Amino acid sequence: MDPALARWIEEAARLFEAGGIPRMAGRALAFLLVAEPPEPTAKEIGEALGVSKGALSPALGYLVRLHLVERFRRRGERADRYAVRPGAWRKLLQEGIKVLGRYRELAERGLFLTGENPRLKEMRDFYAFLERELPALLAKLEGA
Amino acid sequence: MDPALARWIEEAARLFEAGGIPRMAGRALAFLLVAEPPEPTAKEIGEALGVSKGALSPALGYLVRLHLVERFRRRGERADRYAVRPGAWRKLLQEGIKVLGRYRELAERGLFLTGENPRLKEMRDFYAFLERELPALLAKLEGA
DNA sequence: CGTAGAGTTCTGTCTTGACAAAACTTTGTG
DNA sequence: CACAAAGTTTTGTCAAGACAGAACTCTACG
Numbered sequence: 001m002d003p004a005l006a007r008w009i010e011e012a013a014r015l016f017e018a019g020g021i022p023r024m025a026g027r028a029l030a031f032l033l034v035a036e037p038p039e040p041t042a043k044e045i046g047e048a049l050g051v052s053k054g055a056l057s058p059a060l061g062y063l064v065r066l067h068l069v070e071r072f073r074r075r076g077e078r079a080d081r082y083a084v085r086p087g088a089w090r091k092l093l094q095e096g097i098k099v100l101g102r103y104r105e106l107a108e109r110g111l112f113l114t115g116e117n118p119r120l121k122e123m124r125d126f127y128a129f130l131e132r133e134l135p136a137l138l139a140k141l142e143g144a
Numbered sequence: 145m146d147p148a149l150a151r152w153i154e155e156a157a158r159l160f161e162a163g164g165i166p167r168m169a170g171r172a173l174a175f176l177l178v179a180e181p182p183e184p185t186a187k188e189i190g191e192a193l194g195v196s197k198g199a200l201s202p203a204l205g206y207l208v209r210l211h212l213v214e215r216f217r218r219r220g221e222r223a224d225r226y227a228v229r230p231g232a233w234r235k236l237l238q239e240g241i242k243v244l245g246r247y248r249e250l251a252e253r254g255l256f257l258t259g260e261n262p263r264l265k266e267m268r269d270f271y272a273f274l275e276r277e278l279p280a281l282l283a284k285l286e287g288a
Numbered sequence: 289c290g291t292a293g294a295g296t297t298c299t300g301t302c303t304t305g306a307c308a309a310a311a312c313t314t315t316g317t318g
Numbered sequence: 319c320a321c322a323a324a325g326t327t328t329t330g331t332c333a334a335g336a337c338a339g340a341a342c343t344c345t346a347c348g
Contacts, residue, residue: 002257004257005257005258008250008253008254008257011250012250012254015243015246015247015250018164018243019243020162022335022336023335023336024336024337032263033254033261033263033264033267034254034257034258034261034263034264036258038263041294042294042295043294051337051338052337052338052339053294053295053296054295054296054297054298054337054338054339054340055336055337055338057295057296057297058296058297060295061295061296078292078293078294078345078346078347079293079294079295080294080295084263086266089266089267089270089271090270093274099159099162099163102159103159106152106155106156106159109152110152110156110177110178113146113148113149113152113178114149114178114180117177117178119176119177119178119182119228120177120178122230122233123177123233126233126234126285127233129285130237130281133281133284134281137274137277137278137281140277141270141273166305166306167305167306168306168307185324186324186325187324195307195308196307196308196309197324197325197326198307198308198309198310198325198326198327198328199306199307199308200325201324201325201326201327202326202327204325205325205326222315222316222317222322222323222324223323223324223325224324224325289348290347290348291346291347291348292345292346292347292348293344293345293346293347294343294344294345294346295342295343295344295345296341296342296343296344297340297341297342297343298339298340298341298342299338299339299340299341300337300338300339300340301336301337301338302335302336302337302338303334303335303336303337304333304334304335304336305332305333305334305335306331306332306333306334307330307331307332307333308329308330308331308332309328309329309330309331310327310328310329310330311326311327311328311329312325312326312327312328313324313325313326313327314323314324314325314326315322315323315324315325316321316322316323316324317320317321317322317323318319318320318321318322
């Protein structure tokens, strides 16, 4: 494979990893974004990335469970194919919004434990604000 | 220390860790949110958390560098004190927006390498949208 | 049903990261 | 300017995670 593309994939995987996606899953996702032809099999992914199928299988399962990637089979073929789902990025952001909720809950629980505490109040108000406003932003994207 | 509070701190640290903050730094940040009295020294943090000062020092430096925590010294004392900065959460979100920019750049570089590619276009458009809209959301919070 | 290829799970090895303790450096005060 | 306390950096040890390869299971077709 083109070395420039190989480097792109590694860089993408590192960025995804910083966002909480396991390394191998990030590599697979990155490859699926640029694979030519698209919709490769696990075997093709493994060969392109130079990794074993034993390591790939859980990674692909992870991406499918997150609904970032879909798994399907073409008529007459006996190997599954994989593709990035349209809307994968929105899905990822929605997960992010859920995390904001956890931050807010954490702050609320902290307030319960420590009583009035300006530091925790600021935290709670901030994340409550985002939790309230971000869905509207997503809707706006939808409309556009 | 109150066991419930100790559990709260560990949980907070895990949540922060998922967001990319190193474990020890997350613990310190969590403690600073609930420390009573506030503005502890490194020694007090270490004793409360049961960790060594050698592990704490880089962690506190990290939080200070990110501008999440400030380091200062009271007149007549010879140990630094630490406190969560007001606006720390906004800062954290601003860092997040920068990361969105990296996602967009990555998609653009991928488009350059592979030519027209609907998968990458969707990715680029999504992150470009967020990068454009999120600062306005922050401004709205400012005003409120 | 048997077989071959696809997919998953397990196992051993290697790498990476985390932390305590110790060594070292800096800073502030008498 | 010496001493003590604070802060940083280094080092050794231990735990956790990643991955290849092997073993195993499942599925589809003959």
